[in-house]
Amino acid sequence: MKTARVTFADGNTLTTQINGTEAEIRAYYLGKKFQFGDTEENPSDKLVEAVNVEFLKSYTYEFEGRRTGAIGRFYKTSETIEAFNPQEAADELRRKYEHIRFLHDTEKAQVKQPNQNPEK
Numbered sequence: 001m002k003t004a005r006v007t008f009a010d011g012n013t014l015t016t017q018i019n020g021t022e023a024e025i026r027a028y029y030l031g032k033k034f035q036f037g038d039t040e041e042n043p044s045d046k047l048v049e050a051v052n053v054e055f056l057k058s059y060t061y062e063f064e065g066r067r068t069g070a071i072g073r074f075y076k077t078s079e080t081i082e083a084f085n086p087q088e089a090a091d092e093l094r095r096k097y098e099h100i101r102f103l104h105d106t107e108k109a110q111v112k113q114p115n116q117n118p119e120k
Contacts, residue, residue, distance in 0.1 A: 001017050001018065001019050002017065002018060002019075002020070002022070002025065002055055002056070003015065003016070003017050003055065003056035004016055004017075004018055004025055004029075004053055004054065004055050004056075005053070005054045005055075005056075005084050006029050006050050006052070006053050007050070007051055007052040007053075007054075008034070008036070008048040008049065008050055008051060009048055009049045009050075009051050010036075010048050012036065012048065022053075022055060025053060025055075026053045029050040029053050030050055030051070030052075030053060031049065031050070032049065032050055033047040033048060033049050033050075034047065034048055034049075034050060035047060036048050054084040054085055055084070056082055056083070056084055057082070057083065057084070057085075057089075058080050058081070058082050059080070059081050059082075059083060059086060059089035059105060060078065060079070060080045060081075060105060060106045061078070061079055061080075061081070061089075061093060061103060061104065061105050061106065062076070062077070062078045062102075062103075062104060062106050063076075063077055063079075063093075063097070063100050063101065063102055063103040063104070064076050064077070064100070064101050064102045065077060065097040065098060065099050065100040065101065066097065066098060066099060067096065067097060067098075068095065068096060068097060068098045069098075070098075074099060074101075077097070078106070079093060079096070079097070081093055086105075
């Protein structure tokens with residue numbers, strides 16, 4: 001099962017978990033219209049086309065810096081961020097850390113697979 005974020009032509013997004021390959025999931029959504037009507041905001045039919053599909057991935061970075069708000073020295077750090085795209089991952093990293101330098105990603109993004117058998 002993959003976590004996907006679908007963007008529609010009107011700017012709305014839908015985040016969902018769905019089974020299938022990335023190609024199958026894209027084929028299911030892209031170019032097709034989905035019903036967003038029958039609400040107080042849109043009391044009649046409102047069919048909106050899906051225009052983009054992104055998948056939750058893990059981005060791992062190595063860098064030197066410190067946690068936001070901390071004082072003192074800088075540390076060599078490795079951090080894994082889950083996000084739908086590299087820009088969102090970088091934004092999240094900047095929210096958590098400051099004075100980031102020597103930043104590089106350690107590997108290509110890996111598709112996030114939810115834990116199928118969570119420990120009890």
